[in-house]
Amino acid sequence: xxxxxxxTPELIxxxxxxxxxxxxxxxxFSKLAGPYLLMLVRQYLLENxxxxxxxAGDGDFVRLLVDRGVxxxxxxxxxxxxxxxxxxxxxxxxxxxxxxxxYQGSSFDVxxxxxxxxxxxxxxxxxxxxxxxxxxxxxxxxxxxxxxxxDLELASAVDPRGQVLFHRAQPHxxxxxxxxxxxxxxxxxxx
Numbered sequence: 001x002x003x004x005x006x007x008t009p010e011l012i013x014x015x016x017x018x019x020x021x022x023x024x025x026x027x028x029f030s031k032l033a034g035p036y037l038l039m040l041v042r043q044y045l046l047e048n049x050x051x052x053x054x055x056a057g058d059g060d061f062v063r064l065l066v067d068r069g070v071x072x073x074x075x076x077x078x079x080x081x082x083x084x085x086x087x088x089x090x091x092x093x094x095x096x097x098x099x100x101x102x103y104q105g106s107s108f109d110v111x112x113x114x115x116x117x118x119x120x121x122x123x124x125x126x127x128x129x130x131x132x133x134x135x136x137x138x139x140x141x142x143x144x145x146x147x148x149x150x151d152l153e154l155a156s157a158v159d160p161r162g163q164v165l166f167h168r169a170q171p172h173x174x175x176x177x178x179x180x181x182x183x184x185x186x187x188x189x190x191x
Contacts, residue, residue, distance in 0.1 A: 002158060005166035007121070017080040020058065029115040030060040037114060037145070038064050044141055045070050049109035052099060052135060055116030059085040066094040073108065075099045075135070099135065107137040113144045 005011070019025060030037070030053075038061075045051065049071070053062045056074035058081055065072040066089060073096035074085050082098045089095040099105075111132055120128050136142055157168035 016078040020080045052108040052111045054113045
């Protein structure tokens with residue numbers, strides 16, 4: 001009988017670190033949708049402001065911003081993906097570096113959280129928003145996107161070694177899927 005995979009923090013880290021060693025990231029959200037996202041958020045970019053891509057992955061959206069002269073940092077918990085970010089962007093003076101949970105520097109005027117919130121287990125959601133609150137300037141702007149009403153099972157795969165069903169491109173850590181409606185409800189909880 002097929003079981004659903006229960007995502008743990010260790011499995012999530014292993015998944016994203018492993019993903020960074022494959023070509024699957026060529027199908028990453030920011031890689032494919034980044035130029036369109038940039039068109040949508042351009043009005044919120046500040047010429048001399050500080051911007052943060054929270055859950056930056058391999059830095060595709062960060063690259064779009066720094067190539068346009070926008071000072072941008074990346075928050076990415078995966079050490080393997082942090083290394084990719086630094087390798088790809090480290091020489092660009094507009095790249096403000098990788099930011100970790102212990103960051104003590106200047107806050108950010110705009111924080112982007114593109115297709116990330118659905119990956120955060122409920123047990124870590126309060127900590128994630130507490131961190132964002134520390135990273136975001138007092139009058140800063142948080143911009144969140146999330147898939148809308150995706151049928152997760154249709155994008156799942158079965159691991160034949162253990163007959164375990166899992167979403168093949170995005171571990172959802174066993175939490176209910178967060179739709180744009182859920183994100184709107186969360187805004188009351190964390191505002």
